[in-house]
Amino acid sequence: MEEPQNPLEMALAKAATDPAERPTFYRLLMESEVFVLGRVEGDSGAGRRTIGAGEKIALVNWEKKDGTRVIPFFASLDALRRALKDEQPYLGLSSRSLFEMTKGSPLVLNPASSHAKEFLPKEVEALLSTGMNQVAQTRVVQKATQVLLGQPANYPSEIVSSLTSLLAKHSAVEAAYLCLMHDPSTQDKPSLVVGFEGGEGIERAMQEAGSVATDTAPKGVPVDFVRVRPGDEGVSAYLKKSTKPFYERTWGSKLKSFFGHGRA
Numbered sequence: 001m002e003e004p005q006n007p008l009e010m011a012l013a014k015a016a017t018d019p020a021e022r023p024t025f026y027r028l029l030m031e032s033e034v035f036v037l038g039r040v041e042g043d044s045g046a047g048r049r050t051i052g053a054g055e056k057i058a059l060v061n062w063e064k065k066d067g068t069r070v071i072p073f074f075a076s077l078d079a080l081r082r083a084l085k086d087e088q089p090y091l092g093l094s095s096r097s098l099f100e101m102t103k104g105s106p107l108v109l110n111p112a113s114s115h116a117k118e119f120l121p122k123e124v125e126a127l128l129s130t131g132m133n134q135v136a137q138t139r140v141v142q143k144a145t146q147v148l149l150g151q152p153a154n155y156p157s158e159i160v161s162s163l164t165s166l167l168a169k170h171s172a173v174e175a176a177y178l179c180l181m182h183d184p185s186t187q188d189k190p191s192l193v194v195g196f197e198g199g200e201g202i203e204r205a206m207q208e209a210g211s212v213a214t215d216t217a218p219k220g221v222p223v224d225f226v227r228v229r230p231g232d233e234g235v236s237a238y239l240k241k242s243t244k245p246f247y248e249r250t251w252g253s254k255l256k257s258f259f260g261h262g263r264a
Contacts, residue, residue: 172201
């Protein structure tokens with residue numbers, strides 16, 4: 001297995017096996033320079049180059065085994081060279097620039113490496129708009145609604161474990177709760193509800209938690225997020241008064257202390 005060459009490749013390797021590490025990977029990706037096979041039309045040179053406004057770029061597409069085409073890109077020159085048999089021209093540019101100019105096309109990061117990552121068009125759109133791989137949909141309840149609340153018969157251990165690991169990195173989150181909610185008037189089946197209690201900065205934690213939940217929720221089960229605030233009614237009150245948190249910040253402090261990162 002090849003050694004990661006930079007922080008982005010280290011984050012990619014961690015994200016491949018740990019959903020709680022994926023928000024860090026997405027954040028680093030959107031801040032990083034990557035390399036893509038191609039050239040500026042009319043220029044046969046390779047390497048770093050400033051792309052002028054209005055210049056056209058020809059990017060290389062590869063064909064997968066199923067016949068679909070993807071645009072390969074690379075987190076390091078080592079990863080690029082491993083994927084090639086012969087020298088080919090390449091360009092260095094920011095991930096954001098690459099995603100913006102290839103909207104609608106699937107891409108794959110570090111093909112021919114141990115940890116490759118494919119990006120579908122919908123995922124790219126989410127990264128450009130939120131920095132994460134999904135876009136949360138906000139729902140506002142317009143009138144009082146009767147819903148059924150309870151605990152899931154089959155406890156969703158994977159999502160709970162991954163969220164616990166993630167929230168330990170966010171000091172803004174004081175506690176997190178879980179329940180099952182069913183609104184017969186709008187839902188065919190129940191959804192998981194995760195409640196977040198905390199202060200300033202909790203929005204970022206919830207955004208990253210959305211990325212983790214997308215990858216770890218039980219198949220076919222929707223997930224809703226709510227803020228848990230003192231004095232709130234409805235689902236928030238149920239979570240606070242009738243359930244025990246699956247995560248509390250004191251746990252996060254112990255986890256971070258154990259791994260040598262200090263106190264939350």
